Amino acid sequence: MAEFIYLLNKDTVIIKPPKKSPLFLRTIVLLFAMVCGVYICIICLKQITSVTKIKFHNIQVIERPSADSSIVSRLEAQVPTLHYPKPETFSRGECTQNPVRFFAILSMQRSGSGWFETLLNSHINVSSNGEIFSAMERRKNVSTIVQTLEKVYNLDWFTSASKNECSAAVGFKWMLNQGLLEHHREIVEYFNHRGVSAIFLFRRNLLRRMVSVLANSHDRYAKLLNGTHKSHVHSQEEAKALSSYKPIINSTSLISDLKEVEMTALKALGYFNSTRHMVVYYEDLVTNHTKLRDVQEFLGLPHMELTSRQVKIHKGSLSDFVKNWDDVNKTLNGTEYESFLRADY
Ligand SMILES: *[C@@H]1O[C@H](CO)[C@@H](O)[C@H](O)[C@H]1NC(C)=O
Ligand SMILES: *[C@@H]1O[C@H](CO)[C@@H](O)[C@H](O)[C@H]1NC(C)=O
Ligand SMILES: *[C@@H]1O[C@H](CO)[C@@H](O)[C@H](O)[C@H]1NC(C)=O
Ligand SMILES: *[C@@H]1O[C@H](CO)[C@@H](O)[C@H](O)[C@H]1NC(C)=O
Ligand SMILES: *[C@@H]1O[C@H](CO)[C@@H](O)[C@H](O)[C@H]1NC(C)=O
Ligand SMILES: *[C@@H]1O[C@H](CO)[C@@H](O)[C@H](O)[C@H]1NC(C)=O
Ligand SMILES: *[C@@H]1O[C@H](CO)[C@@H](O)[C@H](O)[C@H]1NC(C)=O
Numbered sequence: 132m133a134e135f136i137y138l139l140n141k142d143t144v145i146i147k148p149p150k151k152s153p154l155f156l157r158t159i160v161l162l163f164a165m166v167c168g169v170y171i172c173i174i175c176l177k178q179i180t181s182v183t184k185i186k187f188h189n190i191q192v193i194e195r196p197s198a199d200s201s202i203v204s205r206l207e208a209q210v211p212t213l214h215y216p217k218p219e220t221f222s223r224g225e226c227t228q229n230p231v232r233f234f235a236i237l238s239m240q241r242s243g244s245g246w247f248e249t250l251l252n253s254h255i256n257v258s259s260n261g262e263i264f265s266a267m268e269r270r271k272n273v274s275t276i277v278q279t280l281e282k283v284y285n286l287d288w289f290t291s292a293s294k295n296e297c298s299a300a301v302g303f304k305w306m307l308n309q310g311l312l313e314h315h316r317e318i319v320e321y322f323n324h325r326g327v328s329a330i331f332l333f334r335r336n337l338l339r340r341m342v343s344v345l346a347n348s349h350d351r352y353a354k355l356l357n358g359t360h361k362s363h364v365h366s367q368e369e370a371k372a373l374s375s376y377k378p379i380i381n382s383t384s385l386i387s388d389l390k391e392v393e394m395t396a397l398k399a400l401g402y403f404n405s406t407r408h409m410v411v412y413y414e415d416l417v418t419n420h421t422k423l424r425d426v427q428e429f430l431g432l433p434h435m436e437l438t439s440r441q442v443k444i445h446k447g448s449l450s451d452f453v454k455n456w457d458d459v460n461k462t463l464n465g466t467e468y469e470s471f472l473r474a475d476y
């Protein structure tokens with residue numbers, strides 16, 4: 132640098148050549164360069180620290196558990212694994228190049244999963260194949276479970292819900308008591324290995340769920356709808372007929388029964404903690420349709436309005452649907468479950 136300036140000075144005719152000794156000039160230039168260097172270093176350091184600060188900030192934003200407890204997954208921000216299955220039974224045709232996501236709806240009976248599944252299946256690219264593990268022989272042991280899962284995720288499982296060629300997400304619903312908790316270790320391993328995303332669907336109001344369980348199991352033999360048992364209905368008349376039965380709730384075991392259901396859900400969440408998952412509550416879906424947008428986002432689907440023809444069976448105050456309501460009211464009064472008495476859904 133010193134030489135460059137020196138040369139410059141020599142070549143410029145207008146500027147008088149410096150009279151001071153070249154050594155003195157060199158020292159000045161050297162000092163100047165040093166000051167410049169130090170200044171540049173300080174600027175750089177400042178920028179680096181602000182960049183790392185931004186990075187940390189971002190990580191915190193991602194990792195901070197959502198204020199909305201319906202999505203507890205730390206991993207939810209990750210994108211779902213993309214698959215390109217090659218079904219044995221048909222060719223994916225025009226959609227061969229379209230990726231497919233694998234999912235499973237993990238739920239409990241009478242938690243709205245039937246309704247939720249019809250909503251999902253109203254999406255042109257979703258195949259949710261129903262409660263395939265209700266059949267005992269498919270969940271006999273881990274190898275029959277894995278065989279069944281392989282067939283589903285290879286798109287070789289056919290139900291009325293199958294979209295075949297152009298599925299962008301394929302799955303089914305799986306109740307916690309259908310071998311899921313029993314074989315949780317192997318299933319979690321399978322989910323993580325194959326990139327299966329889990330959607331937990333739970334109900335907040337476990338008392339309402341209990342009423343639904345009792346009414347549904349009564350209808351299994353009472354068959355209130357013209358002699359056929361129905362778990363889900365499509366008209367107000369059918370809903371009215373089914374809700375005309377008022378179950379008696381065992382108030383002695385009520386609290387421990389509710390606690391047990393709660394614990395089962397927590398156990399499942401604990402077991403499947405390492406999988407990519409989200410938690411959805413039935414009540415939130417009922418009151419807030421943007422929850423369905425979250426689900427579609429979670430599955431990496433193009434967004435669509437989802438619809439279902441199903442009609443809610445027990446609508447209105449729960450006191451109208453329970454025979455021994457006063458008992459139940461007294462039992463839950465002042466307990467952690469008191470809010471179940473009043474909640475609308
Ligand atoms: C699992 O069940 C199937 C069907 O009953 C049987 O053929 C198979 O041997 C069993 N596998 C194991 C590992 O027990
Ligand atoms: C969804 O399905 C439609 C019609 O079958 C198809 O044209 C489209 O490519 C599919 N989209 C995705 C993302 O798979
Ligand atoms: C029972 O069947 C009759 C005649 O088919 C029909 O009019 C009525 O709506 C049915 N009732 C219910 C509750 O489905
Ligand atoms: C209610 O629950 C208690 C405690 O579990 C049990 O002893 C009792 O037999 C139950 N009553 C009915 C009617 O099922
Ligand atoms: C899931 O794991 C994280 C940390 O690994 C832990 O903080 C969290 O409590 C776990 N959740 C459940 C439901 O066990
Ligand atoms: C509805 O759900 C969305 C997405 O989960 C959330 O951002 C919004 O706050 C919810 N609205 C209400 C009224 O709870
Ligand atoms: C509920 O509990 C409160 C006190 O905790 C009591 O004053 C009230 O009478 C109770 N109600 C019923 C229906 O038992």
Ligand SMILES: *[C@@H]1O[C@H](CO)[C@@H](O)[C@H](O)[C@H]1NC(C)=O
Pocket residue numbers: 450460461472473
């Ligand atoms: C429970 O019982 C109390 C006292 O009889 C009554 O005031 C309250 O409205 C009842 N709660 C419900 C949800 O019915």
